[in-house]
Amino acid sequence: MPEDTGKFAPLPSIRRLPAYLRLLQSLRADGRDVVSCTHIGKELGLVCTQVRKDLAVTGIVGKPKVGYNVPALIASIEEFLGWNNPQDAFLVGVGSLGRALMGYQGFQEYGLRIVAGFDVDPAKIGVEVHGKKVFPLEELGNTAAEMRVLVGVLTVPAAAAQDAARSMVQAGIRAIWNYTPATLEVPPSVVVEDVKLSASLAVLSSRLAESLRREKTESV
Amino acid sequence: MPEDTGKFAPLPSIRRLPAYLRLLQSLRADGRDVVSCTHIGKELGLVCTQVRKDLAVTGIVGKPKVGYNVPALIASIEEFLGWNNPQDAFLVGVGSLGRALMGYQGFQEYGLRIVAGFDVDPAKIGVEVHGKKVFPLEELGNTAAEMRVLVGVLTVPAAAAQDAARSMVQAGIRAIWNYTPATLEVPPSVVVEDVKLSASLAVLSSRLAESLRREKTESV
Structure with missing residues (x-):
């Protein structure tokens, strides 16, 4: 240590x-x-x-x-x-990306095990996604306390991100892995790590466009 | 421009x-x-x-x-x-993460549409994943040329990453969105953008561990 x-x-x-x-x-x-x-x-x-x-x-x-x-x-x-002792995590926002991440086993190797999903959409609640249950968002607090879950994966739409983050903080979540493009405001005791797939794709596509443009110029 | x-x-x-x-x-x-x-x-x-x-x-x-x-x-x-004109992309490595990404529609908003998967595992070939076909990796070159695909999403295991990247380059892929933890060697005309989910999780979990450690020290 x-x-x-x-x-x-x-x-x-x-x-x-x-x-x-x-x-x-x-x-x-x-x-x-x-x-x-x-x-x-x-x-x-x-x-x-x-x-x-x-x-x-x-x-x-x-x-x-x-x-x-x-x-x-x-x-x-x-x-x-902390990877010798994988953390259970909740996923908030069981949309297309949320489902995808719930089905991916590889994060366990990196100390993270998604154990349940949460959503506000009644149609999604009670359903199992890749063997993991989806609960209503208002149960996040009780469930997190009961299961001592400290990590949350945030995959809601950008517009809902700050509200969902607030619910996570109130539920006692101490670390948020943020897949939304929103910049979250949280208390200093809460850790946020942004994945920013859109920023990564922006780099990929602009670099590709630039590289193709150069080639065209050079071949003129 | x-x-x-x-x-x-x-x-x-x-x-x-x-x-x-x-x-x-x-x-x-x-x-x-x-x-x-x-x-x-x-x-x-x-x-x-x-x-x-x-x-x-x-x-x-x-x-x-x-x-x-x-x-x-x-x-x-x-x-x-280049997001006014979404690029078709091939995904190489139809494992757990590959399947997850093939099922995610949201990248279209960011100019990327995954249209097919490629793998070396005969059991996966011919199967449809979220409505997208999986082809044998050795067909990558022909298919990329035929469909004029320039972008590849790389989701093979780390140990297979460099070989798969080589196949992608030979197939005419000009931009690789690399989800593997490997550092790829490619010619200068090829763009690589690393996602590094493991690095992101390392930051999240070490920050959380640090934050919990501090709290413990402060409460003593």
């Missing part, structure tokens, strides 16, 4: 931890016990000092001239991310 | 364009013809100069003391992003 220095760990380091974890898991599967920062860096395209800095956020340091103990490093990253 | 200055438009500006678009569409729905950068900035939490800079990447400038013409600005953003 890292010492609480009163500072948050740097975001780019945190965002790289899953890549370290995957590499280390494959090294472990190959029977390797020890790995150097040089080897890790080479695999992930990072310099050694960056690797050390990134891994230090989890509270672990390598031994000079020896390197990192692979199982210990895996445990340290998993503990830092 | 913006002049080709030989420079790419700045990424943060591009990533904000969908938010501008949504705001402008709601203004248009309310019957507003003209909007100032001050008003836009207030709604989106940005200063006026930033709004002007962001919107200028699409090639449009506001009139001093009047502002922007709403329909013209919408058209300009949509043209810049």
